[in-house]
Structure formats: C-alpha cells, structure tokens
Amino acid sequence: MALKIALVTQVRVGSTRLNGKILKKIDRDDTVLSLHLKRLKNSKMVTHFVVATTNEPGVEEIIRASAEAGFETYQGSLNNVLERFYKAVSMIEPDYIVRVTSDCPLIDPDLVDLCVKKIINDQSLDYVSTNIGLTYPDGFDCEVFKYGALKIAYQNTDRSSDKEHVTPYIWRNSTAFEGKLFRSEGVPLKDETYGKLRLTVDTKEDLEVVQKVVARCGKNKTWLQYSNELLNFKELYEMNHRETRNLGMYKALAQEDGLRFITNFEKSNEYRSEIHDLIPGGAHTYSKGDDQFPLLSPAAIQKGQGAYVWDIDGNMLLDCSMGLTSVSLGHAYPPITDRVRMELDNGVNFQRPSVLEREMAKEFLSLIPNHQMIKFAKNGSTATTAAVKLARAYTKRNLVAFPHDHPFYSYDDWFIGRTESSKGVPDDIKSMAVTFKAEDINSLKELFKSYPGQIACVITEPEKAHGFAHSFFSEAIPFAQSEGALFILDEMITGFKTAFPGAITKYSLDPDLATWGKGIANGFSFCALTGKKEIMEQGGIRDEGADKLFLISTTHGGETVSIAAGLQTIKEFRDKNVISHNHSIGRYFNESINSLIDEYKVADYIDFTGCDWMSLFSFKNSKGEVSLEFRTLMLQEMIRRGVLFQGAFVPCFSHSKGDVDYFSKAFEHSIRVYKDALEFGIGSYLVGPPVKPVFRKYI
Numbered sequence: 001m002a003l004k005i006a007l008v009t010q011v012r013v014g015s016t017r018l019n020g021k022i023l024k025k026i027d028r029d030d031t032v033l034s035l036h037l038k039r040l041k042n043s044k045m046v047t048h049f050v051v052a053t054t055n056e057p058g059v060e061e062i063i064r065a066s067a068e069a070g071f072e073t074y075q076g077s078l079n080n081v082l083e084r085f086y087k088a089v090s091m092i093e094p095d096y097i098v099r100v101t102s103d104c105p106l107i108d109p110d111l112v113d114l115c116v117k118k119i120i121n122d123q124s125l126d127y128v129s130t131n132i133g134l135t136y137p138d139g140f141d142c143e144v145f146k147y148g149a150l151k152i153a154y155q156n157t158d159r160s161s162d163k164e165h166v167t168p169y170i171w172r173n174s175t176a177f178e179g180k181l182f183r184s185e186g187v188p189l190k191d192e193t194y195g196k197l198r199l200t201v202d203t204k205e206d207l208e209v210v211q212k213v214v215a216r217c218g219k220n221k222t223w224l225q226y227s228n229e230l231l232n233f234k235e236l237y238e239m240n241h242r243e244t245r246n247l248g249m250y251k252a253l254a255q256e257d258g259l260r261f262i263t264n265f266e267k268s269n270e271y272r273s274e275i276h277d278l279i280p281g282g283a284h285t286y287s288k289g290d291d292q293f294p295l296l297s298p299a300a301i302q303k304g305q306g307a308y309v310w311d312i313d314g315n316m317l318l319d320c321s322m323g324l325t326s327v328s329l330g331h332a333y334p335p336i337t338d339r340v341r342m343e344l345d346n347g348v349n350f351q352r353p354s355v356l357e358r359e360m361a362k363e364f365l366s367l368i369p370n371h372q373m374i375k376f377a378k379n380g381s382t383a384t385t386a387a388v389k390l391a392r393a394y395t396k397r398n399l400v401a402f403p404h405d406h407p408f409y410s411y412d413d414w415f416i417g418r419t420e421s422s423k424g425v426p427d428d429i430k431s432m433a434v435t436f437k438a439e440d441i442n443s444l445k446e447l448f449k450s451y452p453g454q455i456a457c458v459i460t461e462p463e464k465a466h467g468f469a470h471s472f473f474s475e476a477i478p479f480a481q482s483e484g485a486l487f488i489l490d491e492m493i494t495g496f497k498t499a500f501p502g503a504i505t506k507y508s509l510d511p512d513l514a515t516w517g518k519g520i521a522n523g524f525s526f527c528a529l530t531g532k533k534e535i536m537e538q539g540g541i542r543d544e545g546a547d548k549l550f551l552i553s554t555t556h557g558g559e560t561v562s563i564a565a566g567l568q569t570i571k572e573f574r575d576k577n578v579i580s581h582n583h584s585i586g587r588y589f590n591e592s593i594n595s596l597i598d599e600y601k602v603a604d605y606i607d608f609t610g611c612d613w614m615s616l617f618s619f620k621n622s623k624g625e626v627s628l629e630f631r632t633l634m635l636q637e638m639i640r641r642g643v644l645f646q647g648a649f650v651p652c653f654s655h656s657k658g659d660v661d662y663f664s665k666a667f668e669h670s671i672r673v674y675k676d677a678l679e680f681g682i683g684s685y686l687v688g689p690p691v692k693p694v695f696r697k698y699i
Contacts, residue, residue: 006048006094011102037069042109045116052088086154108223132186139199161252196683205240245684260642268299294636295688304331306654317644328519330654343564367501373536380517381410391457391486403438419695439469459488462503486512497613524565585651586612592664628690637670
C-alpha cells in the first residue's frame with residue numbers, strides 16, 4: 001500500500017509584527033501565500049496538501065487561494081495550533097506529516113522531498129527537521145514526523161508553547177535534544193554560512209528582501225540559489241539581519257514560564273539616532289555607551305525603583321549592576337530620598353562649607369581605623385588621582401605602580417596613558433606609570449628592583465570576585481612602605497560591598513591612603529580620599545611657609561544633597577545590617593547559577609566567578625575562546641527577558657530571593673538560545689554587532 005504523506009501548512013490572517021503578511025504582494029501576480037502554495041505543489045513525495053487555517057475574520061481570501069492552488073482547507077482554533085494541526089490530518093491518518101509555515105514564500109519543494117525521503121528510508125526515525133544540526137536559512141524550515149508522534153504530543157501536552165508551535169513536545173522528547181521518546185535526525189548541511197540568512201516574512205523589511213530577491217532571480221529557483229543571491233547582495237542582506245531565528249518560539253516559552261519578553265525598543269532607537277550628535281560617546285561614562293550593549297537594548301532609562309528600572313519605551317527590567325555598582329540600597333530608596341528632600345529645603349551649595357561636611361568627615365572617619373583625615377570628591381577618578389598626587393608630593397618621587405590586569409583606576413593621564421586608549425596623553429606622562437601583575441608579590445618586588453627609589457606609590461584593589469589574596473597584601477603593604485612608597489587601597493568597588501565599610505576593616509589592612517566611591521552614597525555623587533594625618537596634611541593650609549599642594553578643589557565637593565545621601569547610607573548600613581542581607585542574596589545567586597551551568601553542561605562555554613558581593617561571567621564560543629559575540633548574545637537574550645544584564649550581578653539591599661529566581665529563570669532560557677547558537681552558528685541569533693572593549697586603540 002502506498003504511503004500517505006500529508007503536508008500541512010499553517011496559515012492565519014493576523015500577525016503581531018506585520019498584520020496580514022501572508023496576503024501581501026510578492027510581485028504583480030503572487031502574494032506570500034500563493035507563491036508558497038504554488039512552490040509546495042511541486043513536491044514529488046507529498047500525497048495530500050492541506051492548509052490549516054482559523055475562523056478569524058478575513059479568512060475567506062485564504063480559503064480561496066488554497067482552493068486555487070489545489071489544497072484542502074481545515075479551519076480550527078486560532079491559538080491552539082497543535083489541535084488545529086492534529087484535527088486537520090486526523091481524517092487522513094497519514095503515515096507521515098510534513099509541517100511548514102505559510103510565511104515562507106520561497107519554501108523549496110526539493111528540500112521538502114529530501115526530508116521525506118530521509119524519514120522513509122530509515123523507519124526507526126520519528127522526526128526529521130532542517131533545524132537539527134547546521135541550519136538552512138530561515139524561510140526554508142521543514143519538519144517531517146510520524147502521525148503517531150503527533151498523536152502522542154496532542155494527547156499528552158498541556159503546555160501553551162507546545163500548543164502554539166505544534167512540534168516542541170516532539171523535538172523536546174527526541175534524541176537530538178537528549179530526549180528518549182522519539183528518534184530524530186537533521187538533514188545534513190556542511191556550511192554554517194547559510195543559517196544566518198532570512199528569507200521568511202515576519203516584518204516589512206523581510207517582505208522587501210523577498211520581493212527584491214524574487215525580482216532578481218524569479219520564482220522557480222532552489223533554496224541554494226536564492227541564498228547565494230542574498231549573500232552576494234550585502235545591502236539586501238543587511239536589511240533584515242536584525243531578527244532572531246525562532247523568536248516566536250522563544251517568546252512563547254518565556255511567557256509560559258512567567259518571564260517578560262521585550263521586543264519594543266522604538267524610542268530607544270530614536271534616542272540612539274540623536275544622542276551621538278549631542279554627547280561624544282553618547283553617554284558620560286564609556287561603560288554605559290552603546291558599544292557596550294547589544295543593539296536590542298535600552299538606550300536610556302526613564303526611572304528606577306528598588307531593584308528595577310524602566311527604559312524610555314516603558315520596558316521593566318531587573319537591574320543587575322545597579323548603576324555600575326553605585327546603588328547599594330536600591331533605586332529611589334525611600335530613606336535616602338526622604339533625607340535628600342529634607343536637605344534640599346536648606347540649600348545645596350554655599351560660599352563657605354556646609355555644616356554637613358564636618359558631620360560627614362567625623363562619621364566616615366569613625367569607620368576607618370588609622371585614618372584621621374578625609375577629602376571629598378564627586379567622582380572616583382578625582383579621588384584616585386588626588387591620592388597619586390599626594391603620594392608624589394609626600395615621597396618626592398614620580399612613578400606610580402598599579403596592576404596591568406586591573407580594568408580601571410582613573411580617566412586621568414597617569415592611568416589612561418597605559419591603556420589602549422592613550423590618545424592625547426604625552427609620552428613623558430605615560431612613562432611615569434609602571435605596572436606589575438595583580439596579587440603577585442614577586443612581580444611587585446621586581447618592579448621596585450627595576451626602579452629603585454623612584455616609585456611614589458602602589459595603588460590596587462584589595463579584593464575581586466575570585467577572593468582576597470591574603471598572602472599578597474600581608475606582604476605587599478609593609479614591603480612598599482619599607483621601600484619608601486605609599487600604599488593606596490582602592491575601595492571604589494569593594495567599599496560597602498565586601499564589608500562595611502570595606503576590605504580595610506574586613507582584613508585588618510593598614511594602607512597609607514584609601515579611595516572610596518560607588519556605593520557609599522547609594523548612587524549619589526559622593527566619593528572620598530581618606531588617609532593618615534601626616535600624609536593628608538600635605539594638602540592642608542596650616543603649615544605656614546611650606547610648599548602648598550593643591551590637592552582637591554571642587555566647587556561641588558561640599559554639595560549638601562550628596563553628603564546627606566552619604567550620611568543616610570551609612571545609617572542604613574549600620575542600623576539594618578545591609579551587608580548580611582546583600583551577602584545572603586549573593587550566595588543564593590551563586591548557588592542558583594552554578595546549578596544551571598551544571599544542569600545545562602555549559603561550564604566549558606560560560607565561566608562564572610562568584611563571591612557573596614559580586615558575581616562575574618565570561619562567555620566563550622564553540623572553540624572555547626572568550627567571545628565578544630557570545631557575550632553580546634547573552635546580554636541580548638537576558639535583556640529580552642527583562643533583565644538588564646552586562647555580565648555581572650552585584651546584590652543590593654533591594655534585591656530579594658524572588659529577584660534571583662527571576663534572573664535564574666531568564667538565564668536558563670537564555671542558555672537554551674546560547675546552546676543553539678553554539679551548535680548552529682551565532683549568525684542566526686545575534687542581532688547587530690558585538691560589543692567592544694571599553695579600552696581599545698581604535699573606535
């Protein structure tokens with residue numbers, strides 16, 4: 001008895017991104033639907049051709065076009081596509097079913113037949129797809145499966161995503177996806193180049209691409225001929241390269257799991273198109289620049305509350321880095337905003353110092369053992385540069401030493417001159433900075449040996465996400481001091497995070513100077529330099545007749561609202577045991593992420609380093625190489641799912657375990673996309689260019 005092979009194409013009138021797309025014109029004679037149906041009728045293996053459509057208004061045109069093309073029509077549920085699909089073939093009871101979708105006008109009948117032949121020739125197979133292994137271009141998707149497999153899926157699933165997309169139950173339980181219920185294979189394709197192409201119709205850009213390809217090639221070419229034409233026409237290829245493959249499926253899975261799924265960045269795109277004409281770099285911190293985020297991301301934030309922010313399109317996102325780690329309690333944290341509002345009524349800047357300056361000086365210094373003086377600043381670079389200047393004045397030496405593998409200390413010349421972004425820094429300034437390997441005491445000693453009597457100071461962070469180097473600091477601080485240099489502890493990142501106030505007390509360190517910022521005022525612009533009196537007094541005015549050191553002099557250093565925010569932040573940390581809460585969130589986060597990395601077997605591709613106050617990620621390609629493309633993909637997918645992620649998680653007082661659970665769920669869904677990209681090539685998944693290093697020689 002001859003095999004019955006039923007081809008079913010899903011057709012509906014509506015579409016979220018391009019309404020009525022299947023009735024849009026490809027050329028004078030054909031719509032998306034009519035060309036799709038005509039090409040399918042050229043299949044030599046299919047015995048039954050069926051259009052599975054809906055009962056929605058406007059379906060009459062679909063029924064007419066189907067009849068003209070020689071297709072049977074079945075009308076069923078709009079949203080339960082699995083039910084519609086199953087009932088469309090249940091009267092036929094075919095041996096095998098071919099599933100295609102009507103938004104693929106250039107579907108290749110020869111490729112359909114290739115899939116059918118593969119499953120017929122190996123009767124142990126239950127499912128064959130062009131999307132297993134290296135994929136064909138989007139627009140030539142074809143699945144072939146046994147009728148019995150569809151029946152099992154229909155009778156056993158209760159997941160909304162399975163009902164919306166028909167086959168997820170089958171492929172999720174198939175051998176190609178580590179399932180056991182069905183045996184599945186792909187149709188071999190050796191060149192991953194094609195997987196990044198789009199010849200389907202989801203957007204107006206997609207439609208224009210297909211129209212132009214058809215105008216150039218005609219309507220009877222193979223998938224390969226159409227694809228090569230698109231590859232050779234770069235301008236056309238770029239038109240619709242901003243869509244992620246299988247986006248609808250990923251969206252359904254996310255929403256089914258209670259995740260947001262963000263697709264609207266219209267106002268962000270408008271913002272991006274204008275801001276670079278107004279502000280060099282588009283932002284006032286390069287880490288916030290457009291080249292640090294995927295194309296599909298917020299360009300600007302409208303507001304924040306607690307652990308969440310809302311972008312200018314109204315998208316709500318869980319914040320992971322909290323204002324580049326500066327927001328330690330939460331956005332618009334009421335005790336802080338209340339204190340600031342109260343202070344606003346008293347004025348913000350005066351001709352003489354505010355009384356708050358003495359209050360803050362005493363309060364902050366009470367936290368720092370062995371430091372008796374403090375100087376305020378408005379940003380971290382000012383504080384670290386002041387520390388370097390102070391060290392040079394005190395030691396009468398010129399060289400400053402810092403680890404070459406530290407990301408950032410200051411935008412001032414003494415540091416930037418030793419990075420890839422040294423344009424504008426004179427060579428003689430560059431030569432005044434020398435570097436050593438972080439946390440390597442032998443490297444530091446060799447540096448002092450190479451520059452005897454010349455190094456004014458060593459500046460370094462006390463702790464990173466991988467932990468604290470006890471052996472280094474226990475020896476490095478007294479060693480530098482014994483060599484006549486000052487030791488500067490940079491607590492910009494660690495302050496009010498690793499401990500309250502920081503590593504200086506957590507590990508009983510005794511540096512000559514320390515710099516503070518970021519989280520010490522919950523995002524308000526308040527930073528500080530603290531140090532031992534005999535050194536800090538160099539910047540004073542009481543030693544008459546001595547050379548004057550112009551240390552820090554800034555109009556806004558005594559601005560009252562930021563000082564008030566800092567005072568209230570100290571109170572909150574002291575009264576509410578903020579560190580304990582933040583660290584418990586950090587530990588819970590690390591446990592959750594490590595569990596997911598193990599479960600999905602991606603430890604070779606995702607490096608995760610977590611401590612209780614900061615967790616960092618590094619992303620790799622299929623060769624195990626650190627990859628900016630895969631980093632960008634992960635940022636893109638997390639942002640899609642409502643998490644403003646930039647490769648780090650820094651717990652704040654407003655983060656809850658529920659927020660961590662949300663992050664973990666979004667991370668799990670993003671890992672699935674990541675694994676697809678590892679297997680099938682990133683071109684079909686990453687939208688736009690990859691992010692770039694902040695410090696680089698060329699734009």
